[in-house]
Amino acid sequence: MKLRVLGCSGAEFPGHSPSGFLIDGTLLLDAGTVGAALDQEEQRSIEHILVTHCHMDHVRGIPFLADNIVVSGSSQKVQVLASAEVIAAIGSHLLNGLIWPDFTRIPTPQDPVLSYREVPVEREFQVGEYTVLACRVNHPVPALGYRVTRDGTSLLYTGDTGPTQRIWELAGALDALVVEVSFPTAMEEIALMTGHLTPALLARELAKLPCPPRRVLITHLKPQYEEAISSELESLAIPGLELLQDGATYQL
Numbered sequence: 112m113k114l115r116v117l118g119c120s121g122a123e124f125p126g127h128s129p130s131g132f133l134i135d136g137t138l139l140l141d142a143g144t145v146g147a148a149l150d151q152e153e154q155r156s157i158e159h160i161l162v163t164h165c166h167m168d169h170v171r172g173i174p175f176l177a178d179n180i181v182v183s184g185s186s187q188k189v190q191v192l193a194s195a196e197v198i199a200a201i202g203s204h205l206l207n208g209l210i211w212p213d214f215t216r217i218p219t220p221q222d223p224v225l226s227y228r229e230v231p232v233e234r235e236f237q238v239g240e241y242t243v244l245a246c247r248v249n250h251p252v253p254a255l256g257y258r259v260t261r262d263g264t265s266l267l268y269t270g271d272t273g274p275t276q277r278i279w280e281l282a283g284a285l286d287a288l289v290v291e292v293s294f295p296t297a298m299e300e301i302a303l304m305t306g307h308l309t310p311a312l313l314a315r316e317l318a319k320l321p322c323p324p325r326r327v328l329i330t331h332l333k334p335q336y337e338e339a340i341s342s343e344l345e346s347l348a349i350p351g352l353e354l355l356q357d358g359a360t361y362q363l
């Protein structure tokens with residue numbers, strides 16, 4: 112399984128792009144960064160998008176991707192998979208014919224570029240060649256984490272979450288855990304209020320996992336606190352821990 116990081120930042124600054132993770136060129140986990148990181152051919156290879164939650168920094172690439180596909184004359188179809196709440200939010204507030212055209216009816220209502228699919232929670236389902244399990248996590252809006260498995264390789268992506276429980280119980284043996292750490296430990300209060308982790312909170316979350324992941328890949332740092340967060344993470348000496356980098360590809 113190949114993980115390409117289109118963006119892994121908790122904010123937007125030059126060189127720091129919001130969450131978007133492309134698996135094997137076809138399955139996108141979150142869509143905070145898409146078109147800014149992929150050329151036309153690469154965008155045309157996307158078949159499915161698993162969306163964790165409806166915050167702008169996780170969905171904003173979807174409208175541009177849909178437009179790019181239709182304008183290029185491609186007959187490519189993309190399925191957007193998410194919880195019912197997220198699908199409703201995208202439909203009402205993003206692809207609503209006002210903020211952006213409703214690409215679930217374009218180029219024609221019968222054969223649109225985008226379709227929605229509601230995901231079951233805590234029950235495995237197939238997305239192309241991938242077996243996926245969705246689990247609720249702790250964020251101020253409805254949010255899911257996803258475990259994605261193919262050919263015996265498993266990746267768990269928490270999306271944005273504060274301290275949580277159930278996803279760790281369902282995790283199983285993981286080749287990679289992509290987990291967020293947004294704030295430094297000194298900012299625990301705002302982290303907890305906004306549904307995020309600090310390095311100290313991450314250490315407590317990892318202790319809930321029955322079996323340590325082979326790799327712990329950190330995402331969603333607020334760039335203003337990158338130095339503080341990375342030095343705190345270093346002192347925790349968590350086995351297999353790496354900070355993800357925008358634009359990098361990881362073989363899992």
Ligand SMILES: Nc1ncnc2c1ncn2[C@@H]1O[C@@H]2COP(=O)(O)O[C@H]2[C@H]1O
Nearest residue numbers: 121122166168271293301304305306307
């Ligand atoms: N109550 C709040 N006070 C300050 N910042 C907030 C508050 N709620 C949300 N945010 C910010 O808004 C951001 C929305 O996306 P994130 O959850 O990544 O991170 C969140 C915080 O940075």
